[in-house]
Amino acid sequence: MNRRMPQLQVRNLSVYFPVERGIVFRKRIGWLKAVDDISFDVYPGESVGLVGESGCGKSTTAMAIARLQEVNKGEIIFNGRDLLKLSSEELRSARKDLQVIFQDPYSSLDPRMNAFDCIAEPLRVQALRGKKADRQSLSQPVIADKVYRLMDKVGLAKEYAQRYPHEFSGGQRQRIGIARALALSPQLVIADEPVSALDVSIQAQILNLMKDLQGEFGLTYLFIAHNLAVVSNFSDRIIVMYLGTIVEIASSEELYGTPLHPYTRALLSAVPIPDPPQERKRSRTILKGDVPSPLNMRTGCPFADRCPDAKARCQNERPKLSTVKGITAEHQVACYLYDKV
């Protein structure tokens, strides 16, 4: 189905954080592999969900793609250009097409900027330092007009333009964040946990708004969340991460219908379903123990310690993400339980 060129290609992306010891004489004692050699594609117009538990590297991946986080290895090819090789000048114009919606609508807005300025800021940056064409076309009235149109699109009344972030509710603040991300008409929007700080009834509003805007502006979403139910409702394809690696990629229907990786299965069975009779009927795989520390990870499968089906091989060799027999080509899994095609 996806014969088109991918809009975003992530290749062997690795983000390591140095772990240091000592106050005066700092010494690096190891690396924390937050993201360890992951690759995936995002096609134009689709929503790709990135799920995993805290510490699995999903937010680090998102920030690395937006170049808000330094990368150790790999390539991030966006519209045919490797973002990691761009100069800061080139990056600024590339970022026009790649915007981020942040998790916490309370801390991602400047408390000293009113709603209008928050949304106008990316436009002003491009007007000052963007391409020549943008500098000329983005005059003050053009920016104002754009901001009001965006506010209308995300469901904020024009009268709210002069209000400051603290005067808005969480849901309204997230609407400002969305308007700001859309100000430069991006192609790809990275949404990092956009609804997890919101109440249930507001969550649905924001998710619906994001869907509507996708249809209207032809957006591609990379949607990051820990709530599997939200992700599966929102995304076309889902990437499941565990301890810095991708364990499974599948369409959201297939991931729920035929989850392959033992971790995905455990994750799915842990998600509560708001339906009492069905909850009682379900058989649960409750994982033992916690997610191990990503410090000094061993060479084998990162899930081997908690895996109910782990074999000797899993302890020493890391399985590669690949398609397996009997499953569609889009469904990939990194597990030795299945035979590679």
Added chain:
Amino acid sequence: MQDQTLSNKAAYKPGECAPVILNVENLKTQFKTNQGLVKAVDGISFSVHEGEVFGIVGESGSGKSITNLSILRLVPVPPGRYADGHIYFKGKDLLAVQEDEIRMVRGGSISMIFQDPLTSLNPLLRISIQIEEALLQHHKINRKQARETAIGLLRAVGIPDAERRMDDYPHQFSGGMRQRVMIAMAIGCNPEILIADEPTTALDVTIQAQILELIKSLSDTRRMTVILVTHDLGVVAGTCNTVAVMYAGRIVEQAPVDELFAYPLHPYTKGLLASVPRIDEAKKRLYSIPGAPPNLIGLPKGCAFAPRCDKAMPQCTRAYPPEKCSSVHVDGLGASGNPGESNTAVFDDRHVVRCWLYSDEKDLNKIGSNL
């Protein structure tokens, strides 16, 4: 006094339910602020039966946490104030007893676990000291015995290598393990009621499943009544027996869990259920309740949900709807989908709702004469 509390429950058929262990009557907890009076809890009543898991659901600001803090009288006074109501625990009104008496209840016969296990544990003390503290307070035992008991508790909540981990500090535990430590502290004195205030909100979903499983098994093996506060309807569905839905400081609907999910009556409950994405359902556009939860300062007269409600009627903004048992209105429920099976077999007096949609002319006449 106990007889009096039980007589309120005349609606329950004898033998059908376990006895009532906690009875909250018309509780009103308010806060004085510079902006005005916040009616955080505004006249709620409910009863919790022995051995059940009672769920309280609501969005932030709905008053669910303040309800729980009020039960243990932990609301800071001032600015807080218990304006009205009674909380009967085994016949004693917890709001009326002396301070030293309520102190024996706290952590003794009613104990509580909180949302964020990191901020609820003292970072400077080893967990052994923190677990032993409650044991020494409530029982006549020495340090050594307390330590023995504490190790047993840590084992009971599934902490491996309990003896060694006893002397670790809170930061040495992961989030799920910290919540287990909190639960160990809470069940130390064999409480009759365990209040769990969003116990899994800060945890990952696989860890959440572990903790909920633990709470359920503890409530079974120790015959412990649990009051579980959450905003996650999925958690409620899998854990609770009875559910109360709160909105703007009031209980808008209360029912046995199966019934609430199968036949929600209040428009807010219906909207809430429809707006939750479900993993077992195909992708669809979610229903969303318009607007946002109201500000609790200067709430307008009538039903607080009326401005967001698509079924709002003139009387909704005039007066707060009276409490109704659904059994009275079973016939009107054809709209919920299964009119055939919706009759007396499914519904009983335990399903109560506060909404003008389900009241009759008599109620309407009452507010008519008030105006």
